[in-house]
Amino acid sequence: MIHKVTLHNGAEISASLHNDLIVLKIQDDPKSWERPDFQNTNVMQDEKMMFFQHKLQYAFLSQMRNQGLQVFQTEVDIIINLCSKQSLLNIRLEYVLKAIMDACNKHVIADDRQVRNIIVQASTTKNQRIVADHIEIIIKDTLESQILTWSGDVFLTEKRIPISYDIGAKAHIIRNS
Incomplete structure (x- = not known):
């Protein structure tokens, strides 16, 4: 069974189930999605999310250096295997994928238009020895077989x-009494 939805920006999203695997297809230009406009204000990013992204980024860069790879310039396929102690109902996989x-x-x-x-294959574990979630990410270059x-x-x-956030132009001074 295939379900299709059209969003307000014209993007078409279809979902289907194949052998217990949910397949989502998004037919849209990724740059057309609306993003918050923070041009004239300061922003504060979530620290846990930034730590997660930096850990992945540096791990990827280290692995690329070890394998002698350069930044992927052509189309790529990505396979992500997740194993978590959390219930999959508590994880919004689309937001984890975005991070x-x-x-x-x-x-x-x-x-990211090259993807x-x-x-994504997600599973849970009941193993009490596992503290963190396990993730495996495979990026395949479709043309050069890297x-x-x-x-x-x-x-x-x-x-x-x-x-x-915007604290205004005034200096905020904390004085000891």
């Missing part, structure tokens, strides 16, 4: 919208 893609953009993959396919593989234990973190 992973932001970690890759410009540093591992030249432009042709993403396959493959970047990384796996490790991290705490899965969802992409969060930055918080805008």
Whole structure:
């Protein structure tokens, strides 16, 4: 059974179920999605999300250096395997995926428009010895047959919208009484 939805910006999203695997297809230009406008204000990013993205980014860059790879310039396929102690109902995989893609953009993959396919396989574990979530990410260059593989234990973190703040032009001085 295939379900289709058209969003307000014209993007078409279809979902289908194949052998217990949910397949989502998004037919849209990724740059056309609306993003918050923070041009004239300061923003504060979520620290856990930034730590998650930086850990992935540096792990990818280290693995690329070890394998002698450069930034991917052509279309790529991405396979992500997740194993978590959390219930999959408590994880918004699309936001975790967005955080992973932001970690890759410009540093591992030249432009996120180059991503042709993403396959995510998520599972849970009851093993009490596991503290963090396990993630394996495989990036395959479709033309040059280059493959970047990384796996490790991290705490899965969802992409969060930055918080805008403006404390005004006045200096804030804390004085001891």
